[in-house]
Amino acid sequence: MSTPRVRPAPTVSVLSEARHRDAAEVFGGAYLVGPVTDQMWQRSVQTYAGSLVEGIVEEDGSVGAVARSFDVGLAVPGGNIPAAAVSSVGVRADRRRRGYLRALMEHQLTTTRQRGAVVAALRATEASIYSRFGYGVASSYATVTVNRRRAVLREGAAASRSLRMLAPTAAVEELPAVYERIRSARPGTIERPAWWWASQTERHLQRDQPVWVLCTVDDHGEIDGFLIYTSSERDHWDDPNRAVIRVLDLTAIDETVELALWNAAFGLDLSEWIVAPQRPLDTVLPLALTDPRAAVVSSVEDETWLRLLDVSAALSARSFASGDPVVLGVTDAIMPDNSGSYLVSQDGVERTDTEPELYCGVGELGAAYLGGTRFAALAAAGRVGGEAEALARADRLFRTPQLPWSGTYY
Ligand SMILES: CC(C)(COP(=O)(O)OP(=O)(O)OC[C@H]1O[C@@H](n2cnc3c(N)ncnc32)[C@H](O)[C@@H]1OP(=O)(O)O)[C@@H](O)C(=O)NCCC(=O)NCCS
Structure with missing residues (x-):
């Protein structure tokens, strides 16, 4: 009986500009639009040059997976916050279902937060992929x-x-x-x-x-x-x-x-x-x-999928509508330092040891963050826990005069 081959964990690295076209080729193939012609590349070259391109390089030097991100300002209620816009995520067809995407996503969450981004945002081609990485649908x-x-x-x-x-x-x-x-x-x-x-x-x-x-x-x-x-x-x-x-x-x-x-x-x-x-x-x-x-x-x-990278900074950066305070209990399996209780009021946000009144994952908080999804609706869908009265308080604080919307495809 032969012993199954144990694959080493994939290593994510930054791809230099010399590898960008290879990265675009992997992405094009993953999206079934390749091969990348000179004309297509002419359209994309600046896009890649303006982004941090991360990928997984195989033992033979070829690129097995890619994800791109670039820094932008994102409008939130009462301000503008540093965000990482994520795009061009693709894994080569012969490297699927062996943890490449997970390695890329987890690495990217860490590096974008180190760069100073408070949230990450993306558009998803499939809606079943990104909630496991803490993203939630923040606008439609x-x-x-x-x-x-x-x-x-x-x-x-x-x-x-x-x-x-x-x-x-x-x-x-x-x-x-x-x-x-x-x-x-x-x-x-x-x-x-x-x-x-x-x-x-x-x-x-x-x-x-x-x-x-x-x-x-x-x-x-x-x-x-x-x-x-x-x-x-x-x-x-x-x-x-x-x-x-x-x-x-x-x-x-x-x-x-x-x-x-x-x-x-x-x-x-x-x-x-x-x-x-x-x-x-x-x-x-x-x-x-x-x-x-x-x-x-x-x-x-669904439009913007939002991932709060630094929950405390993200909550503190937005303003809240008038209403009574609420204590949110947040869990984040990938970035556990975000897990904990947050006292949210119209005057500001602070971490607290108080028992939460409302329990949510970081993805659900991302969905509610810009005011586009109600906590009460998430609770009705079984995705948030808490008494109706606490949910109503949270919804009053997070509500915005206009629904969130991006209008920019990337
Ligand atoms: C989607 C894609 C990036 C997944 O890459 P992968 O390396 O095969 O994914 P992984 O092996 O790291 O899987 C990570 C997790 O995602 C899940 N997953 C992978 N592909 C999925 C899909 N198409 N739909 C739903 N879940 C998926 C896996 O089951 C795994 O779940 P778990 O960790 O909770 O058990 C890859 O199939 C691909 O490039 N597809 C075409 C391009 C595309 O759709 N990109 C997404 C851009 S928005």
Whole structure:
């Protein structure tokens, strides 16, 4: 009888720029989109250069697994916190189910916290993977589909703005600063690095589809909103089902300016439908229409998966709504120094030895952190413990005026 081979535990290391294309190849293969062509690499090279790329290198020198992360600011209620945005996670098909992902994730949680990140955030291709690593769904988004010919804004709903078109290439120069200035205080939005803009523009331009950038300009001549849109079916305007404008990005300083941009979109003749994926669940659009059914909000999906790396720092960095304090009992199997009791009140947060009134895992706390998921709902789903009254107190403190939303894909 032969003895089963004991594999050494996988070692995670930082991949230098010379290995980035190999890393992209592993990721592309894992996502079934490889091999990485020169054109694909041209789109991604800056993305990798702007990130910390960690991976598992095999004995023969090939890359077996990869995960990328980069530092951003993340808007939380009352502030902005340092966060690590995680992306491009993939394990080579011949190295699956032997602990590579676990090794990568656990290593990454430690290194990102050492870099100063208070939370890690990612988008998950499969919803069954990341809760075991302490991530929870902190925000969701929906697709807004508008019947353009029926859509009329109610009087006075939109800010009065003049419009200006920008060339997509000019957008790379102008929009990053505009975005950072007008980025909503809505919890969940993130900074967009310069390479993010460059790679998005490259992506749009390589699509062989027209892309337009329409901006709103305020009374001082400043851009305070922009709409980036495309149309893939421009040869079929006579077919009502195919005459579709697709919104790629819609960012505005406030909701009245956002409505001004929607109004501009309603003026895009020839199209029958406007489809805007990845919009906030509490979009005001239907409320602002004379016929609210001209806009349908559908296809709700999870957006930001959030992992609190330093629970104390994360709780202390956000503000809380008014209400009575509550003691949260948090458990974190991977980063056990986060486990313990936290007294949360509208005046601040401190660690305490008091018996918790509410029990949750770090993933459930991540889901509730930005105000997008209620503790009472998590309790009803059997994921949080505590009396109804304590759950209600926690929900009062964590509530936010707007639902969290990111709107930035990475
Ligand atoms: C998903 C993927 C990264 C998993 O990598 P892996 O090295 O095989 O995973 P591991 O062996 O380290 O498994 C870690 C844990 O995740 C679980 N797991 C692995 N793949 C999973 C999947 N597709 N769905 C649900 N759970 C999964 C394992 O059962 C294991 O659970 P446990 O530790 O609680 O027992 C890999 O299959 C892959 O690259 N898939 C394609 C790309 C992808 O989906 N990436 C995720 C990006 S968001």
